[in-house]
Amino acid sequence: MKNTQGMVNAFFAFLLVVILGIFFFNAINQPLGNGLVLNKDNPDLSKRVSIHYILKNVHNAEDYLAQHKSSYFRNRDKVKSSNLEFGKTKNAESGSANEVTSIVVNYRGFDTLGEVTVLFISILGLGMLLHENKKKYWAKPSLIVRTGANFLFPFIVLFGVYVFVHGHLTPGGGFPGGTIIASAALLLILGLKDFKNKLTMTKIIESLAGLTFAGLGLVGLFTNGSFLTNFLPSGTMGLLVSSGITALIYIAVGIKVAAELSSGIMEMNGGGEE
Amino acid sequence: MKSNYAVLLIAIPLLVAFLQPLFSLINKRLTKWVTFLTIGFNFIYSLKLLNYVMANGAQIAIIGNWKPPFGINLYLSPFSMLFATIIYFVALIVLLVYLIDKPTEVDDRMSIATLLMVMASGAITLTGDIFNMFVFVEILSISTVILISFNNKGISFKGAFRYIVLASLGSSMLLLAIGFIYGSLGTLNLASIAYRFNLLNPVYASVIVFLFMAGIMVEAELFPFNAWVPEAYKGSKSYLNALLSGVVGTTGIYVLFRMFITIFGSGQNHIQVIGSVNFNAVIIVIGVLTTLIGEFSALSQKDIKKILAFSSMAQMGIIAVTIGVANMNSINAGIFHLINHAFSKSLLFIVAFPIINIVGSANIDKWEGLGRKNIFLAIAFAIGSFGLIGIPFFNGFWSKMMIVESVVSAGGWMYLVIGTILLSALVETFYFFRIIFKLFVDKKIESTYSVHIFIYLAILILSIIVIYIGIKPSFLATYIHKAAIDLVDKSHYISTVLGVIK
Amino acid sequence: MEIIGIILISIGVIFSTLGALGLIRMPDIYNRLQTSTKATTLGAFSTIIGVGFMHPAWLIKTILIAFFILMTAPISSHNLGKAAHKAGIPLTDKTQIDECPQKEENK
């Protein structure tokens, strides 16, 4: 009897899925009309906001829009030429060579603030749910693991720091860098014979990093009149010291993610401190 | 430039939330107070902003000095500020009760979750960017999970799990909708989407609307996505249910209003959702189904939390009907009823908390004789349920009248819908009066629980509001009228956001 | 230089293939671990070094990568094996001797 009901459920679910599939495929293969096309291999970036992020001429585009209200973000004449050059162009808006970082931290920095909060609150929830868990899951490490962990730990941390410090120049950034450092913390837990959870320390570091992020935003609000404004000079694109608060925020994000994920791991490793 | 400071409504709670772990190192009870004060700040500031936008018209707040459609902006209008204010107010009242609840080991984490949840709800009402809205919806749903599982019982975890499964299903759909939107329109800004939405092919547009609706229906407690409601409400503490219904539900319905009428709809007096599917009819059917399921499930329950949970589901259904009817009157009525529901339902949930403690059970059969033990609580419960049912001279009466009136004016097959609404009111009357009669039965209750003054304060404030709106509904009328105009006026929305480049 | 590179890459490819084959053919987890570790260490190691020989500009970076592969892969498979043994996953029937006692002291 139970089996029959499962079959009926599965049948209806399958039916629903098939109907939805037809619905979706139909939509994807529709000509959208009016020059709007879902990307087929070569998106016309001049119809998207992102072209101005790539060209780093958002303020110009804003001026252009002010004059031609009906045709927005079709700044075609600007799209054709780009005078951005690595290592030479100075003070190009967000100023970071990595366009994704430009968008994540500068043009849409508010989303990243929310994203950091999502991670913060989910680790918080994890800690709350595993609060009663005092059991340590990991066995004591053998000599090989111990030696390896001691040897590798500084290199992994160094690599993580490199990734988030160069977030505005190379692939990577705060989130991957922080994750790498958290993996170093995991290695310590696995490799050290008497590892003590340092939840208090990670909490403090995390708070300070979060404070830096939100604080930089507030400084922008009070000096330049809008939250998360880049109030520092953005420098020459491609240098390590460039792109104003973008670099600083990514460093803060890196430290925060590292502290958050490490505290998550420690929370699973028996929660509270001795 | 002044309006840019509205971002403090989001930035300050975030800053405080990041600092809370430090406060908790000093003292765990301190975090409760910090949360309370932060929400208090938000409430006062949003009240100020509400009056500002009522006087000066809609404003936008720019973030990062990038003007829309390139950067993220907040849209401050009578409609969004009204709901932000109400959300902060309800949260403030609930926190008043949370302050005096007995301390637990996880209070620090709980206060952070509450703070972030209220922040996220406010941010969802304010934001003018669809992806930003998605991020805050995620914060809202994750913190809601923490809130539900706070009670540390099996059923809380079941409810929380059910909620998070549905919420992440919904968020996948929301993100897919965002992908469809960005892929064709090339923008994420709401005003810019609204400006170009009717250029889209109807089939394609209806996929977007379908996915978006499905994504947000989890928060709005509408029919196919509300399986989490009974278990989550049962598993959570009674006063925290006021947050689930008064904040999460309100936010979900808010998003439906904003997206269906201003962004996807086609403007001005006759509002219709475009696409190859008639989404007005779809949402009316969903609303009616939700109402019927909610009311009849409530009828068969004995547990007060479940009764109130199903009743709040039913009210959400009624409000969804007004979105579908979509004429000026029904929008007015829908906004009014949403506000009334937030107040009355919060009152009921908060009253239920000391009653459960006095009686020692959430089962309404054991509530007999409470009127003799504590007449104040019994009367407050009666006031809340009168407000919800719509007894004349209580707040729900006016809004339900307006809903029926607006549906009548829509005509056609809407008479069936009127029948549903009236039937639901009848069923509601029946099960609430069943409880009220029990309260005033002459029977003695032994209990040593003493009700804290803060609970009395919270109940008193909400009861006064419920009665005051009932006696003098014109008190809110100007706000609601302006909010409805703001909601309907699509071209004004677009020109306010995009016309800032001057 | 190119020829050295090609030879090294070929060695790497052969070892990776043998490792993949061993993963299917071997009877229990311990034997599988041993073949797959060979694939990751010697296979990846010589491929990377070979690439470095073919593009001499990258040689230093590739040597660094190879060094870290050499450092990490054996340790991780060692630990996996130990964990499997501790969890009580049975050895294959053909095992002659189990030198790791069930309850050992970790010193």
Add this chain to the structure above:
Amino acid sequence: MIQSTFFYTTAIILFLIGLYGVLTKRNVIKTIITLTIMETAVNLFLVTIGYVKNGTAPIFTSTISDVHKFVDPLPQALVLTSIVIGLGTTALMLSLAIRLYKKYKTLNYLEMDGEDEK
């Protein structure tokens, strides 16, 4: 030659597989897995929106500065955000699964009952 239509199709099929799993599976862990499949599908969909044939990563280096070959960076930023959000949700779901298992000693959602009805 791989077309982006292929990626769209894959993404949607994966999404539907995930949806089917959520609708039919009653095991906590299986539900989590299917939800993760859905998330991955949506991420694939988003990345495909920015796909440019023979494009390069949108990063200026000393050798690459031709902006016309860059893929659209905005969907990548969205995917970065959605991956982090997915990580958070999955972590929370798994810890809930741990608690549910400790409470009921089963992972089947339908068999979880016997809660004290206070």
